[in-house]
Amino acid sequence: MAVITRGDITNSIIGEQSFFEGRFMVRGALRVDGKFEGSALEIDQLFVGPTGRIRTNVTAVNVVVEGVVIGNIKASTRVMLLPTARVLGDIRTPELIIQNGVILEGRCIISNDLNQSARILIENLYQQKS
Numbered sequence: 001m002a003v004i005t006r007g008d009i010t011n012s013i014i015g016e017q018s019f020f021e022g023r024f025m026v027r028g029a030l031r032v033d034g035k036f037e038g039s040a041l042e043i044d045q046l047f048v049g050p051t052g053r054i055r056t057n058v059t060a061v062n063v064v065v066e067g068v069v070i071g072n073i074k075a076s077t078r079v080m081l082l083p084t085a086r087v088l089g090d091i092r093t094p095e096l097i098i099q100n101g102v103i104l105e106g107r108c109i110i111s112n113d114l115n116q117s118a119r120i121l122i123e124n125l126y127q128q129k130s
Helices: 119-126
Strands: 012-014 019-032 035-048 053-055 058-065 068-070 073-081 086-088 091-093 096-098 103-104 108-110
Touching: none
Parallel strands: 012 019, 019 035, 035 053, 035 058, 053 068, 058 073, 068 086, 073 091, 073 096, 086 103, 091 108
Antiparallel strands: none
């Protein structure tokens, strides 16, 4: 699946003056220009616009952030942080793109196998004989 961009079609939108609270599960794409707070956000494609604010843990296929995210992000394909992105939380994904200007505080784990510890994989590779 491709990363959603500003011009792509979204199934659901939390508008600039809107606030949503709770657990949100969406098949398809969600654009957040308002605020979302909750226990979890599970989505295929997530785009957090420049005015978007999210305070929850995110599980998705692809995530693009221009706004503020407080919480952990787990994406099975890609996370892209655009210049105005502000993220406080851990990121776990096979591909992470961070553009100049981003503010990020948290751990980043880049691995194709999101279910296995990257630390164990790397230590096992180190222990293997050449």
